[in-house]
Amino acid sequence: xxxxxxxxxxxxxxxxxxxxxxxxxxxxxxxxxxxxxxxxxxxxxxxxxxxxxxxxxxxxxxxxxxxxxxxxxxxxxxxxxxxxxxxxxxxxxxxxxxxxxxxxxxxxxxxxxx
Amino acid sequence: xxxxxxxxxxxxxxxxxxxxxxxxxxxxxxxxxxxxxxxxxxxxxxxxxxxxxxxxxxxxxxxxxxxxxxxxxxxxxxxxxxxxxxxxxxxxxxxxxxxxxxxxxxxxxx
Numbered sequence: 325x326x327x328x329x330x331x332x333x334x335x336x337x338x339x340x341x342x343x344x345x346x347x348x349x350x351x352x353x354x355x356x357x358x359x360x361x362x363x364x365x366x367x368x369x370x371x372x373x374x375x376x377x378x379x380x381x382x383x384x385x386x387x388x389x390x391x392x393x394x395x396x397x398x399x400x401x402x403x404x405x406x407x408x409x410x411x412x413x414x415x416x417x418x419x420x421x422x423x424x425x426x427x428x429x430x431x432x433x434x435x436x437x438x
Numbered sequence: 439x440x441x442x443x444x445x446x447x448x449x450x451x452x453x454x455x456x457x458x459x460x461x462x463x464x465x466x467x468x469x470x471x472x473x474x475x476x477x478x479x480x481x482x483x484x485x486x487x488x489x490x491x492x493x494x495x496x497x498x499x500x501x502x503x504x505x506x507x508x509x510x511x512x513x514x515x516x517x518x519x520x521x522x523x524x525x526x527x528x529x530x531x532x533x534x535x536x537x538x539x540x541x542x543x544x545x546x547x548x
Contacts, residue, residue, distance in 0.1 A: 328481070365523070367482065367538035414481050426472075427536065429481030 327351050328430035330415050336436045337405055344401045345433045347415030356398035357416040357427065358390060373398055405437045442526045447543040456513040458542050460526030463507040470529055471502060472536070473511045475522040482525070485511065516546045
């Protein structure tokens with residue numbers, strides 16, 4: 325069974341479109357995250373939710389809106405896509421939001437904006 | 439959170455121990471050292487973490503110097519599947535937020 329899954333794996337779309345990426349974890353974790361990995365391969369945290377509550381919201385354009393319908397799901401909706409949004413987006417989860425908890429990552433969604 | 443410095447890349451022969459260094463000279467007393475790796479086109483994978491003592495698990499060993507200013511990740515018998523970018527990250531227990539650097543690209547050669 326896949327611990328952290330993301331859909332879709334690849335997403336190609338045009339500028340100005342709105343798209344969503346879905347993430348699900350079956351580990352029973354309380355905390356979920358969204359990361360962006362750009363072309364230089366640096367991973368940057370975007371958002372973190374603990375028990376459906378937003379706890380980390382880095383400097384991310386408000387075109388990006390996370391939604392957590394329940395503890396096991398954290399979706400990322402992106403409005404008015406721009407060329408600079410092209411990246412690989414990773415979802416992750418951990419047992420809690422504080423303490424030395426390891427994070428489990430999904431396989432990533434490669435978003436290409438043309 | 440303390441900053442970390444790692445070599446850009448390293449090679450290791452298959453079957454030998456791979457020793458990956460990390461400097462974190464500004465680490466403070468309540469900051470943990472974490473190691474993750476990212477195999478090409480996959481999500482990052484947790485390897486190990488420690489605070490003061492050396493740690494070992496089924497994947498690797500983590501050696502932290504007494505002054506905690508540096509650490510070494512040891513993969514005891516490297517295989518080709520260990521080829522990946524390895525990230526050393528220092529974080530506070532109270533603010534569990536991973537700040538990722540460039541990591542070390544480890545290439546295991548047959």
